[in-house]
Amino acid sequence: MPGSDGRRIGGAGGGSDKGRGGGGAVVVAGLVALGAVGAGGVGVTGGGAGGAGGAGARGVSARKAEGQQAARKGDTEGAWQRMGMRGLRQTAEQQAECVVSSFGRVREFFQGTRCASLDRVLFAVGDGAGNSAVVSVVWVGFAARGDAADFKSLIDRHGSGDVTPLGGALLGLADVSFSGLNYGSDRDGNTVVIAEAERIGGSVDAETLDALAEVASYLPPP
Numbered sequence: 001m002p003g004s005d006g007r008r009i010g011g012a013g014g015g016s017d018k019g020r021g022g023g024g025a026v027v028v029a030g031l032v033a034l035g036a037v038g039a040g041g042v043g044v045t046g047g048g049a050g051g052a053g054g055a056g057a058r059g060v061s062a063r064k065a066e067g068q069q070a071a072r073k074g075d076t077e078g079a080w081q082r083m084g085m086r087g088l089r090q091t092a093e094q095q096a097e098c099v100v101s102s103f104g105r106v107r108e109f110f111q112g113t114r115c116a117s118l119d120r121v122l123f124a125v126g127d128g129a130g131n132s133a134v135v136s137v138v139w140v141g142f143a144a145r146g147d148a149a150d151f152k153s154l155i156d157r158h159g160s161g162d163v164t165p166l167g168g169a170l171l172g173l174a175d176v177s178f179s180g181l182n183y184g185s186d187r188d189g190n191t192v193v194i195a196e197a198e199r200i201g202g203s204v205d206a207e208t209l210d211a212l213a214e215v216a217s218y219l220p221p222p
Helices: 031-035 060-072 076-082 104-112 145-155 206-216
Strands: 086-093 117-126 132-141 183-188 191-201
Touching (some): 060 076, 060 206, 076 086, 076 117, 076 206, 117 191, 132 145, 132 206, 145 183, 145 191, 183 206
Antiparallel strands (some): 086 117, 117 132, 132 191, 183 191
16 A cells, blocks of 8 residues: 555565665666576566476475574575575675664654664575576664664554665666565564565566565574
């Protein structure tokens, strides 16, 4: 459903897109180069190369559970592999300023509740068969657990705004906005993790995109 500012609001996980003028996900300028790395099947819709109708012999939910276990251990590449993907490129930014890096009610929250840290990473992943996605992961640290819990309740709410993901230009890619439809979040003590995913090549299905975001939300801070 649309928010009061006209942005499309995300799916069951929450989140929202950037609206006009917001940076976010990426469209790959060289999909052939991205697709040439990695191997394995990924859930795709009809017509995509590399498989069809689910993520290989096991379902997406089973792969997601395994991917989350790997992510929790800090095994980023193992997490992608559980999802039938491999990491292609990534870029990171640490110690960003929370207020200027956010919008909507999320920015208002930061204006009243100071964050202790903000780290952002952008991953490009692919299955080696032309199907690829971009995953944004944001870690927000607070001085108190209660502040982290309050922030997670807000960021998971439809239309609450967002912490702006890193732009694709940092990976040499063109920018488009994240839709917020493929979303995952987690809280570990004083830190809240926000993850979003978008397809950038081929036919990665919505279930797999959502699972990629949920897996990424278990990654520890860089």
